[in-house]
């Protein structure tokens with residue numbers, strides 16, 4: 001199956017790149033941050049975190065570790081959940097204030113993504129929007145290395161510690177886009193599962209579905225051999241398509257979701273499940289960081305663009321707010337029902353890794369089997385019932401599709417082609433599932 005999926009095509013890519021930070025995983029490893037920083041020559045560190053973590057034990061552990069290793073540090077915590085171009089500009093301004101020689105980020109995807117983008121502005125100038133692809137931005141290329149960045153995730157979902165992208169909201173346009181460059185990959189990631197011990201259930205659930213979709217989109221993405229051959233190494237995008245490495249890692253991440261998501265969400269004392277989800281999130285980050293995501297992530301951007309008058313329990317954030325993982329999963333069952341036609345075996349395999357009871361399903365039932373398993377997991381973890389569960393109805397469908405269709409690169413990474421009408425139908429079929 002694997003070899004066949006990556007069969008050569010005329011003018012298609014015949015090579016792929018794998019990139020990941022130096023990875024340290026295990027309980028208590030936050031205490032190693034100082035040693036890691038010193039080993040790469042850092043003497044003055046900018047520590048990025050968010051206001052809720054600022055006075056907690058995770059930040060104090062990292063702070064003490066840096067001081068013990070002889071590093072001076074200053075803390076930047078003016079970061080909002082779902083970061084925007086303003087918080088990135090504030091981060092860059094902070095970096096300009098001292099002679100920092102590196103950054104340590106302690107937080108969820110919002111903190112790590114802010115650190116990455118602030119480093120871009122600090123090292124290479126300009127505004128965040130300059131680096132977004134046209135027609136949103138100027139498509140400015142990041143021309144060279146950034147200061148070293150050590151990323152320490154405190155949630156089990158985004159995998160941002162292992163990716164070379166930053167997802168930001170542009171306030172003026174009220175929408176999110178991605179800045180991506182191989183230079184944005186952290187040099188090291190310290191993944192300490194104790195960070196998730198006290199996470200509320202709904203955060204474990206929403207970040208868990210982000211992890212689930214990273215792995216599933218990676219596993220079902222268009223094969224790299226079906227993307228165009230690149231003229232030079234620098235032209236190879238992180239969205240390079242599924243490849244033998246990314247699928248290997250994605251498979252394991254999917255198995256972890258299948259086995260541990262429900263347990264980790266519904267029982268905060270289930271340390272084994274929560275540790276596994278943390279490991280799964282890192283694996284899924286490595287996987288999609290080397291393949292790209294596709295339609296579920298592309299369609300999530302329309303949802304967070306057009307959301308109105310909605311909050312999510314457990315997130316102390318003003319309306320409108322839908323956590324990233326929820327914005328991705330609400331359309332996913334409908335989307336995989338659409339894409340399965342292109343690569344049914346791969347969708348069926350994905351469902352089996354998630355521990356679907358496929359009852360001997362045939363390939364033409366693959367979309368239904370995978371969608372049903374996702375819906376089963378959503379219901380077991382108290383997720384909203386599709387788009388209607390996050391405030392949308394039939395009247396919003398056209399606008400949602402018109403917003404998300406701008407995510408051309410991710411849409412082209414899906415195994416099945418789609419146009420605006422197809423996107424509308426995917427949203428329509430995602431209005432409610434039960």
Ligand SMILES: [Fe+2]
Nearest residue numbers: 158210214324
């Ligand atoms: Fe994501």
